[in-house]
Amino acid sequence: MEKLVSLCKRRGFIFPSSEIYGGVGSTYDYGHYGVLLKTNVKNAWWRAMLRERDDIVAIDSAIIQHPRTWEASGHLANFTDPLVDCRFCKQRFRADHLDQVQCGHAPSKHPGEAPECDLTEARAFNLMFETTVGPVKESGATVFLRPETAQGIFINFKNVLQVARKKPPFGIAQVGKSFRNEITTGNFIFRTREFEQMELEFFVPPGEAPQWFAYWTAARRDWYIELGIRPDYLRLRPHEREELSHYSSETSDLEYLFPIGWSELEGIANRGDFDLRQHTEYSGETLEYFDQQTKERYVPHVIEPSAGADRAALAFLCDAYDEEEVEGETRTLLRLHPRLAPIKVAVLPLLRRDGQPELATEVYQALRGAIQAEYDEGGSIGRRYRRQDEIGTPWCVTIDHQSLADRTVTLRDRDSLAQDRVAIDVLPGELERRLKAPWRTPKLA
Ligand code: ATP
Numbered sequence: 001m002e003k004l005v006s007l008c009k010r011r012g013f014i015f016p017s018s019e020i021y022g023g024v025g026s027t028y029d030y031g032h033y034g035v036l037l038k039t040n041v042k043n044a045w046w047r048a049m050l051r052e053r054d055d056i057v058a059i060d061s062a063i064i065q066h067p068r069t070w071e072a073s074g075h076l077a078n079f080t081d082p083l084v085d086c087r088f089c090k091q092r093f094r095a096d097h098l099d100q101v102q103c104g105h106a107p108s109k110h111p112g113e114a115p116e117c118d119l120t121e122a123r124a125f126n127l128m129f130e131t132t133v134g135p136v137k138e139s140g141a142t143v144f145l146r147p148e149t150a151q152g153i154f155i156n157f158k159n160v161l162q163v164a165r166k167k168p169p170f171g172i173a174q175v176g177k178s179f180r181n182e183i184t185t186g187n188f189i190f191r192t193r194e195f196e197q198m199e200l201e202f203f204v205p206p207g208e209a210p211q212w213f214a215y216w217t218a219a220r221r222d223w224y225i226e227l228g229i230r231p232d233y234l235r236l237r238p239h240e241r242e243e244l245s246h247y248s249s250e251t252s253d254l255e256y257l258f259p260i261g262w263s264e265l266e267g268i269a270n271r272g273d274f275d276l277r278q279h280t281e282y283s284g285e286t287l288e289y290f291d292q293q294t295k296e297r298y299v300p301h302v303i304e305p306s307a308g309a310d311r312a313a314l315a316f317l318c319d320a321y322d323e324e325e326v327e328g329e330t331r332t333l334l335r336l337h338p339r340l341a342p343i344k345v346a347v348l349p350l351l352r353r354d355g356q357p358e359l360a361t362e363v364y365q366a367l368r369g370a371i372q373a374e375y376d377e378g379g380s381i382g383r384r385y386r387r388q389d390e391i392g393t394p395w396c397v398t399i400d401h402q403s404l405a406d407r408t409v410t411l412r413d414r415d416s417l418a419q420d421r422v423a424i425d426v427l428p429g430e431l432e433r434r435l436k437a438p439w440r441t442p443k444l445a
Contacts, residue, residue, distance in 0.1 A: 001259040004321050005188050007332065011391050013037065013317075013342075014189060026182065026192045028310075033391050036342035036372060038196070038313050042175050044339060045198045045307070048223055049173040056171040056200065057164045061152025063177060064143050070128065072282035073151050073275065075144075078246055080124035081183055086111055087118040094184040095122035101184055127180045129193075145179035150304060152176075153201045154275040157287050168289055168300045169212060171202035175309065187260050189310045196309035203289070203300035206273070210250075212303045213270045217252050220266055220305045224254070224312075228337035228441050229319050233257040234265075247274035256315045265315055266307040273299040316340055320392060322443060326417070334392030335415060335441050338434065343393045344371040345431055348384050350400040352377050360399040363409065363424055367397075370428060371435065389414055395431065415442045 008014040012031035018024045030038060049056045070076045082095035089104030093111045106114040129145040146152065153172045160172055175198045182193055189195075204212045217236060225231050239251040250270040255262045276287040276299050288299045320334040338344060347364040349356035357377055364375040374393070376384050381398065388396050396412040398419075403409050409427065410419045422430055 001188060001318075003332075004259075004317055007321070007334075007390060008034070008188075008317070011387075013391075026186060027194060028189050028192060033342040034313075037316070037336075037340060037392075038309055040340045040342070041313050041316065042196070042198060042309050044227055045175065045223075045309075045312075046173070048219075049171070049200060055166065055169060056173050056202075057160060057166065059153060059156055059160065059172050059174050060176060061149070061156060061174060063146050063179075064131075064133065065146060065152060065155065067141065067143050068282050069151050069155055069279075070144055072278040073154075074246055074278070075128060075147060075151075076126070079128060079147055080126050082122035083125035083183055084111070084122050085120045087120065088116045092183060093119075097184045101186075125181075125183060127182065129179045129181050147180050148178050148306070149174045149176045149197045149199045150201060150306065151275070153199070154279055154287075155283075157203075157276060157279075158285060161289065167291065169202065169204040169208060171200050173198075173200045175199075187258075189314050190258065190260065190263065192310065195311070198307045198309050198312075200305050201271075201275075202303045202305075204303060206298060206301045209270055209272070209301040209303060213250055213268065216303050216305045217254075217268045220268060220307070221254055224256075224265070224315070227316065227340060228335075228439060229256070229315060230441060230444055233319060235262065237262075245269070247271050256318075258315065258318055265311055266305060268303070268305045271302040271304050273301050275302060276300065319441070319443075331386070331389060333389035333414060335443060336392035336394075337439050337441075338394040339439075341392045341394050342372065343374045343388070343391060344435060345395045345397055346374045346376055346384070346388045346393050347397045348375075348381060348399070349377050350381055350398055354401060355404050356399050356401070359403055363397060363399065363427065366424075367428060367431070371431060385412070395434065397427065 011033060013034035015029045015031055016023045017027035017029045050058060083092055084095045085092050086104055091104035093101055098111050101111065103109040103111045103114050103117060105116065111117060112119050128147050130142055133141055133143050153174055176196065177194055178197045179194050182191055202212060202216065221234060224234055233256055235255050237253045237255050244251055248269045249272050252268050253264045254266040256265040280287045288297055290297045316336060320336040322335050323330050323332050345367060347360050349360035364373055367373045385396060394414045398410045407424045408421050409424060411422045412419050
């Protein structure tokens with residue numbers, strides 16, 4: 001993980017937040033390539049949810065919602081982690097994560113293992129961030145930054161049903177920031193206090209819930225594999241009965257083999273009719289579906305695939321990171337799926353003279369409208385290739401002296417290092433073809 005963290009900083013994917021002030025626990029800022037990568041992850045999710053199907057609509061709800069939302073959802077009462085304090089080192093730990101963290105004064109040990117450790121009993125700590133609305137703190141109502149995007153979907157169920165002309169089975173999808181005052185953070189962007197979620201609430205007739213749970217569990221696994229994750233690095237872990245959340249009758253975690261071990265990437269839950277019934281009770285608005293044809297009235301059940309955009313980006317980065325020996329040197333690269341790569345093509349003049357920069361600029365400008373491209377003329381060609389390898393650019397186009405004579409370029413492939421001579425006229429079509437072609441990571445070979 002350290003190598004990846006260092007690459008992310010060096011190449012401008014992800015920086016520790018507020019670094020000039022010494023940082024603030026477990027928050028990160030995304031740099032240029034990080035923004036492009038995470039945007040591609042979210043776009044791939046939207047594409048699978050919206051563009052490739054007709055039964056899902058989008059929503060973008062507010063971060064601050066009516067506080068009753070969190071009473072109804074159970075977050076006020078139940079969204080807690082067990083917390084212990086150490087009276088000796090004054091640090092706080094999640095009681096169920098003691099075996100994963102370091103003791104505050106004897107880092108080679110876990111909390112509670114050193115003779116001086118003096119841990120309190122575990123107590124429940126609510127993970128929601130509180131703030132107040134209105135100019136006067138005392139008189140303002142306490143509100144919460146949403147700890148998940150899902151509730152913004154449930155409280156809009158009626159609005160969407162009235163306008164979307166959909167009937168169950170249908171879904172409402174949302175991507176947005178969520179906030180959790182996590183006790184145990186760390187492991188880079190795996191667990192942070194603010195993060196982006198990609199959540200689908202899929203409303204189905206009650207009798208169809210088990211089959212849709214199986215459907216979404218498989219579909220979500222396939223999504224990661226299609227985007228290049230090695231199947232051996234993914235597994236499904238069904239929750240034991242005692243692990244299930246208060247709202248769920250069935251949950252499976254899709255786990256990825258991160259460098260820290262198997263850890264949750266996405267959760268898929270059968271939430272039954274819990275949420276719609278709770279919001280009906282707390283708001284007084286009836287949240288149900290009336291089928292005009294059959295005259296049947298029912299509260300739909302909900303299947304929820306809930307993913308983290310940052311955690312998914314981390315999994316794609318971990319899976320893509322590679323080092324190989326090329327001509328006695330170590331080549332570090334990100335073998336990202338071309339659809340996820342921040343930059344699809346870099347245009348590089350071999351020399352900064354003889355008309356090469358001018359022709360390279362012409363090629364770059366012809367490509368940039370269609371795909372994310374970058375122009376780079378600084379430094380030796382070897383250094384520029386290394387830089388593009390490290391940010392995961394699948395193709396480099398090099399303009400050399402021959403290009404000026406016959407209007408051809410070399411097209412270098414990040415994974416195979418093959419260099420093909422391609423005419424400038426057919427270059428946009430060739431890149432489009434390559435971008436659409438199925439891609440498999442060479443790490444599988
Ligand atoms: P965990 O057990 O890791 O705390 P969770 O079961 O509480 O996760 P969910 O509430 O199911 O997580 O959230 C759905 C998804 O949102 C997770 O699978 C993960 O991808 C993402 N997520 C949740 N909490 C965080 C966090 N603190 N930082 C980054 N991503 C998160």
